[in-house]
Amino acid sequence: METRQDSYGRLKMKKVIIHVDMDAFFASVEQALNPSLKGKPVFVSGNTARDSVIAACSYEAKKYGVKSGMSIFEGLNLCPHAIIVRGNPERYIDTSRRIFHILQRFTEMVELYSIDEGFLEMELDNASYENLRHLALSIKKAIYQETSLTCSIGISCNKTVAKIASDLCKPDGIMIVDESQIYQFMENLPVKDVPGIGPRMTEYLNLMGIEFCGQVRKLPVSLFREKFGIRGEEIWHLCHGRGETKVTVQSPEPKSFGHSYTLMQDTDDMNLILSVLCRLSHQVGMRMREEGYYGNVVCVTLRYSDFSSFTKRKTYPFWFNDDQTIFRNAGSIMFAEPISEKIRLVGVSLSGIHKRYQMSLFRNEKREIMLKVMDSINKKYGTDTVFPCLMLYEKIRCLPVKKTHAFIFGELKKIPNSFLSEQPE
DNA sequence: TCTGGGGTCCTAGGACCC
DNA sequence: TCTGGGGTCCTAGGACCC
Numbered sequence: 200m201e202t203r204q205d206s207y208g209r210l211k212m213k214k215v216i217i218h219v220d221m222d223a224f225f226a227s228v229e230q231a232l233n234p235s236l237k238g239k240p241v242f243v244s245g246n247t248a249r250d251s252v253i254a255a256c257s258y259e260a261k262k263y264g265v266k267s268g269m270s271i272f273e274g275l276n277l278c279p280h281a282i283i284v285r286g287n288p289e290r291y292i293d294t295s296r297r298i299f300h301i302l303q304r305f306t307e308m309v310e311l312y313s314i315d316e317g318f319l320e321m322e323l324d325n326a327s328y329e330n331l332r333h334l335a336l337s338i339k340k341a342i343y344q345e346t347s348l349t350c351s352i353g354i355s356c357n358k359t360v361a362k363i364a365s366d367l368c369k370p371d372g373i374m375i376v377d378e379s380q381i382y383q384f385m386e387n388l389p390v391k392d393v394p395g396i397g398p399r400m401t402e403y404l405n406l407m408g409i410e411f412c413g414q415v416r417k418l419p420v421s422l423f424r425e426k427f428g429i430r431g432e433e434i435w436h437l438c439h440g441r442g443e444t445k446v447t448v449q450s451p452e453p454k455s456f457g458h459s460y461t462l463m464q465d466t467d468d469m470n471l472i473l474s475v476l477c478r479l480s481h482q483v484g485m486r487m488r489e490e491g492y493y494g495n496v497v498c499v500t501l502r503y504s505d506f507s508s509f510t511k512r513k514t515y516p517f518w519f520n521d522d523q524t525i526f527r528n529a530g531s532i533m534f535a536e537p538i539s540e541k542i543r544l545v546g547v548s549l550s551g552i553h554k555r556y557q558m559s560l561f562r563n564e565k566r567e568i569m570l571k572v573m574d575s576i577n578k579k580y581g582t583d584t585v586f587p588c589l590m591l592y593e594k595i596r597c598l599p600v601k602k603t604h605a606f607i608f609g610e611l612k613k614i615p616n617s618f619l620s621e622q623p624e
Numbered sequence: 625t626c627t628g629g630g631g632t633c634c635t636a637g638g639a640c641c642c
Numbered sequence: 643t644c645t646g647g648g649g650t651c652c653t654a655g656g657a658c659c660c
Contacts (some may be wrong), residue, residue, distance in 0.1 A: 245628045252628045265627070267660090272625045313660045399657045430634075430657085452630095459629060496652095512653060546629090 213326035216444065217319040218353040218361035219302060219338060222370035224315035225255035228294050229284050232349040240265070240281040242274055246288060248463045248597075254286050258370055291315075294346060301341050305334075311445035318358055320446040328375055335373040359442025360384065362394050381412040381440035386413035393437050400434065403427070412438040456492065457548025458482045463597055465504040465541040472542055474592035476533065480526035481587055488574055493518035493553050497528040500546035501538070508544070511535070518553050521563075521570055522587055525549055 225243040230236045240260035242253045243503035256265045263278035295314045302309045308320040312473040335352040349371040353364025356378045363372035415438035423431030446519045458479045529547045
């Protein structure tokens, strides 16, 4: 990358976007922590009831064609000797924070894009290739020294190209794409490798005979607009190697809070489904209260055993974040129509977010105090020290029994009659 | 032992109001 | 008294990301 001069011969600062992408993040964190996993194929499973999907896998496993998102079953077919490790989300969040702080030492302009990726924006007076490479090496060195983890770094003039570059040089690589090289860089890049072009769009483009970004450039933008609307226009630009050139330091306000859960087994036990719905509502409520948000749109997702799913949502004229209101509304949405098939997954989310409390006719101060007490006890003594009573049904049916203190929030009559009689030992 | 969980953004169609 | 058009809000669903 050349350093430019203006017409007076003064040195011009050059802005670069640096994409830092951790290599096989979850798996590498586990390997760094447990030396016996080093150099071996590792699958990190999601922290879920069914243990069915690979959340991340080590490079030793990737060699066999294993990818994250694959079922463990499929992964083991490709790589039978893989070691399966249960994920530790807190550990990854903590490591991610540490990496973020390391990046902030290089510039304040850091955007935490996801748990294992970040963008840096820097103004450099010497943006020569050597200098950029040196900068990338310093970032990699700092991260490695403090976390024992490797990352890949892509540098260019916008986020799209920087991200593609870091992806192409994985693992443990550095790739710099100067603005003047973008045309050439994109020419033979498969459209499926462009962030923003997913499997569906790839399929459509392939059907049009388009496989590489270079082919898109030969077609008019109007064709894409006609075929795919605004989305088509965006894709046309992405394939030209254009993209966002600003990093967003401040994380945007959240738009929704949600939790979903795939049951251990598909079920038509409505008491269990209600109990899970109650727990999910509780989880959503706790997070929203902790962060001080209220919402007025409840969205319920159900997935049936045949994998078909539906979402139903409802907007309310008041804002809330208490477990009971979320649960009651979610329940009435869910049971508005009869459920005839076995359920695989239940999900609840709350959107229509407002930060401040909106005065509501339904304000219930007693309940607010109660929730405050519940939240503070859970904060002090651990999650689920105190929880809505209806959650007990799931705990007793499906989870290892531990000493609990049930908290009844006025829903006693809704607790299934079978609840007491079905208690296992 | 087939397919997790957390999100965001966009679109299309209907209801409703003026 | 068979019927226009624009704007906005709501809902359901799909595509995409990590």
